[in-house]
Amino acid sequence: MSKTLKSYLFLFTLVGAIIAFDQWTKYLVRLYIPFGGQWAPWDWLLPYARLVHWQNTGAAFGMFQRFGDVFKVLAMVVSAVIVYYFPRVPEEDWWLRLALAMQCGGALGNLVDRFTQGYVTDFVSVGNFAVFNVADSSISVGVAILLVGVWFKERAQARAVAASSQAAALTVQPPSAEIASPDAVETPSSE
Numbered sequence: 001m002s003k004t005l006k007s008y009l010f011l012f013t014l015v016g017a018i019i020a021f022d023q024w025t026k027y028l029v030r031l032y033i034p035f036g037g038q039w040a041p042w043d044w045l046l047p048y049a050r051l052v053h054w055q056n057t058g059a060a061f062g063m064f065q066r067f068g069d070v071f072k073v074l075a076m077v078v079s080a081v082i083v084y085y086f087p088r089v090p091e092e093d094w095w096l097r098l099a100l101a102m103q104c105g106g107a108l109g110n111l112v113d114r115f116t117q118g119y120v121t122d123f124v125s126v127g128n129f130a131v132f133n134v135a136d137s138s139i140s141v142g143v144a145i146l147l148v149g150v151w152f153k154e155r156a157q158a159r160a161v162a163a164s165s166q167a168a169a170l171t172v173q174p175p176s177a178e179i180a181s182p183d184a185v186e187t188p189s190s191e
Contacts, residue, residue, distance in 0.1 A: 007087040011101050018105025022134040023112060026121040029053050038125070047127075054131045055119040072114050075107040095149030102142030109135030 001009075033039050033053040040050040058071070082104040089097050110133075113120040122131040132140075 003091075004087040007089075007091075007097075008083075010097065011083070011086050011104070014098075014101040015105040015108060018102065018134070018138050019109045019112065022106070022109035022138070025134050026113065026123070029121055029123040033123070049126045051123050052125045052131055054122045054125075055117075056122045056131070057119045072111060075111040075114070079104050079107050079111070093149075093153075095145055095152075099142040099146035099149065102138045102145065106135040106138035106140075106142065109133075109138065 029051065030053065033051060035053050035055065038046070038050045038052045040046045082100050086097070086100055089100065091097070110120045113135075120133065120135075122133045122136070124133060124137075125131045
């Protein structure tokens with residue numbers, strides 16, 4: 001199997017799983033919770049966490065309402081760039097590959113809603129935080145993985161540079177020819 005095909009298989013499998021789970025959860029919310037309604041398995045949980053049925057025409061977490069068409073275009077462009085760039089990411093950069101796949105899956109999950117519903121269904125409500133969904137979570141976790149991965153990689157590179165400069169400083173230079181060796185020094189003779 002070629003490297004490119006293997007890369008795309010990983011990408012499309014993870015993206016497909018994210019989209020499927022996102023769409024399934026949104027379908028269940030639209031089916032069982034009336035618009036504006038809420039549900040929690042226990043009443044004591046309601047002030048802290050609940051499932052709600054909310055419609056979002058903006059970006060993740062309810063920002064930039066009424067810019068749905070802009071986000072359609074943005075999601076398509078970002079997804080196309082990820083699909084193009086993905087095979088060029090080295091396999092050892094697994095964190096970057098995972099982050100890109102999660103971001104692409106989240107973007108496409110919400111894009112499906114924008115085309116089929118005209119809005120994005122949000123349903124997870126925790127405390128006073130903005131309502132979100134599986135696709136939003138996938139994008140956010142993907143960004144977090146990307147940032148942490150870049151941070152770890154930069155730290156490893158900084159340690160490698162420090163180790164190589166320390167090794168270079170400890171390298172002993174061979175004695176130069178101008179310095180006489182102890183065997184070459186003449187001792188005065190006693191006459």
